[in-house]
Amino acid sequence: MQKASHIARNDSQENIPPTVNMKRRTLSGNSGVGVFVLAFALIVIAFATPSWLVSDYRITGAKLDRLGLWVHCFRSLPDVNDDNQRRFFVGCRWVYDPFTTGYDEIRGFLMPAFMIVTQFFYTIAFIGMLISGIAVLVFILCAGPDQKHFITLIKSLGFVQLGTGISACIAVIVFACFGNRNGWMPEHANNWFGWSFVFACVGSVLSLVAGVLFLTEANVQERKRRQFKASQTRFELVHGNA
Template structure:
């Protein structure tokens, strides 16, 4: 835990707590309970996989069977009342709650692998992203399950004594567990994104440090060598040969002096 930052530690705590709550809700039969105001209620409590009756008899069927005690909802003895006991919305609640539980189970070994992986490992980002995705998807499935059960669980056309039926503590734990999975998964995904950008910055900085000044100097020398050399200045400004000056009008050109003589202008 010391190798992770604060956001990852918060995500680990939230995910562990929410998974524990949803596990309790998934396995306990107190999603729907009677409020205790009836002296002899025919229905006492119900969960996702277990229902408890007290001398219950379905008056809409021509059977004399009376059900008493708590049993698995798919028990063979309940076969004659499956169309009453297992309506469509209840099957949907079981389906989405199971998907949420499966996503939590998938995230559990991945979280354990994340705890054993260093932050410098390349698998760290993949594990963070995978765990976060599993928990976000599981939260969506769990939220759908609790919304459906909250809307249809205490309806008047399902369990007997619907006026005295209330949502139980197992349903409350399921709501809290499903909702808390969402921020935990989002924190994992944010941390994965942060680690990814951090590694990209490290790679870019490492490349700049390895190919820094020497690289740019070599590029400059190569560019200078590719430019043809300029001609010498003397080729452009070569001295012209001297020419005799033209005499001005009214003046005679001085005659060349004789060898050994003295030239005079008079």
Template sequence: MVVPPRERRTTAGWWAIAFHIVAFILISISMFTTYWLQAEKKAYGTAMDRIGLWTQCFRSLTVQEDVYRTTFFVGCRWLFDPFTTGYDEVQAMMQTSFFVTVQVFYTFCFTLALVGTALTGILVLCPGEDFERSVLKLAYIDLFVSWFFGFIAVIVFGAMGDNRDWMPHWDHNHLSWSFALAVVGVVAEFVAAVLYWVEYRIQKRKESYRQNHGVFTLEGQTKS
């Protein structure tokens, strides 16, 4: 009996690849967009417009630098902007412990999702069976860890992002679509991790079956 290499990957494996691609796209979009928290469009006089992990946009944020000088910030700026006078006050306001936690954990989530994308690319190239099982194992471990970091990030931001102790005019702010994409992306990452684990278990069972029954593949004889 001969088993063509392309038939080794099951439906679970193809779905794992599809879910991870979707997850990585959503996680990447949410990582670099500025709509995690947004002010109501009809709420006039609010200081904030929208907030991302790395860029903030303000309608008119007032910073009292000293008794003689007041600065107004309008428009979008990178959080770590070193050139805008007085922006260190905004940075201090933004860099609360919960927001730094979200930034760090979601960055880990994104980085590991990127590693998972490289592993997915290797799997699509269909390497040898032994190597493929090793990559599958690395992939599901990587994606489970990525999911864990992303899960912590979205839970913390969902609980703290629109509370009254952070951004001004909190009662006119709401979680927006970048955060929604992050949540969906993290969920898809978990599904992909589970499917990669299922695919790994299936391939392990197939290998055991081939060894016990002397099944051949197009890549050579089984090690029986």
């Protein structure tokens, strides 16, 4: 009886096809998720905070306090359209503030062409991060290697992250080239790029890194799937001949 049961176990083991280790995520996938989370936090914070350009805090009479993509903070900015210098803007305001008298009249000064370009490309990057965030949640919580569109999801996520990183890089490069030039914000020699801009730069690079990691993960998962299908085909041929 023992011999018969031993033979039966051997027969059942021979009927099991050789399998490939189909992990839900590999190291590149886990690393991509981690890098994405950090990039997401940095890009969202940079998008919402007004410290892209800041004035030297040691200068008490500075006209600029700080500014971001959507909010400008001034200590005492004279109206560029008022030749008599009787109107000054103080405090923080949304750049499209409709309530402050005269603020809409200096919007052309506050929003030159390079600033609009920066807003445009960084907004695209922000939207890309939101879309990627949903895709990452699906990748972590719902998708698996056995699902049909698993690799397509990872590839799409990788390409969206690459596009997001490129768009964010364009925004920060444009702002770096023109944000502290002479003729825009007053006392430009006493201004420097703030921590929001640093976050934007780091987030842009990390988004590119996350895109590369996700595309690497897609390539690994695709190779594993091909190996798994090849092993199944070999098993079926051997089992059919037997």
